Amino acid sequence: MFDSPLSASAYEVLGVDPTATADEIKKAFRLRLRQTHPDAGGDAAAFIQVQRAWELVGTPEARSVYDRGHGFGTAPGASTPEQDWSGWRAPAPRTDTRPKARAYGHPGGWRRERYLSLMREWAGRGVDLDDPYDPALVRSAPLEIRRLLADALAEEATAGTVSDLGMGFTVWHDVATGTDPREKLDHVVLSPSGLYGVMSEDFAETARFRRGEIIGQNVDGRAPVASLLARMRVIARAAKVRFGGAIIVLPDDDLEQAVTALGKVRGIPVVVVRRSTLGMVLRQGVPGARDIGGNELFDVRTRLQQTVRFV
Incomplete structure (x- = not known):
């Protein structure tokens, strides 16, 4: 946290x-x-x-x-062991040779680029910064800039989880749902258990719920569930596919239970899951979601591949 x-x-x-x-x-x-x-x-x-x-x-x-x-100064009387902080940087290339899920698009890419642009404008008036991920600099930045980085990190973490599920899964990242990149769909995941729209979030607080929606001080009136479902509908109409469920992924510390089912919202089963639980949910399926198999799985993948555009 x-x-x-x-x-x-x-x-x-x-x-x-x-x-x-x-x-x-x-x-x-x-x-x-x-x-x-x-x-x-x-x-x-x-x-x-x-x-x-x-x-x-x-x-x-x-x-x-x-x-x-x-990014704090040395504490009085504290020792100074060497440690490099890299948690807010772009992840290093993976060398794992195990079969990975089919993946398209750049997870967190748009928000990373937007973060760097705004950070340079805020801190350096457009000039290159020595380290735009310096913890002290990040901590002092305006909330709008820090939120972009937090969301990019969340998307990258989800992408890593889905990638490790193997070749039976296909995922599209940073999917455009209109002309405004801020209204993109973070991930579309096709698995044997169903077709899911996935949103990766980090509110840095324990999630609370009201009437099928996530609420909280850092949620700031964004209505994540309603936003996710609206973006899924855009893709569903364009590709002529049916989503089986909607998933919102939060850091483990932000959710009291591993999986919180919100029931059907506008006819779509919605769950909020801890990041460490996402793989299990995608393998087993969202409760109430419609399974996809056989020729339909191939057909849905083809339709999405021909339709999806990236931000």
């Missing part, structure tokens, strides 16, 4: 300055534990965050690693 470009730092969760002493951090930790403890009327998710923040900065060794990895 602390590695998202949108998340609060461990220091912010504890309510201290990054230059705080070890004693100040310990006092803040105890105070925040009392304030957030569920038995005292606090929020369970916040209580867990406080404990995790203490694990990250509660000892000199852990704090040094955290500070170097997240």
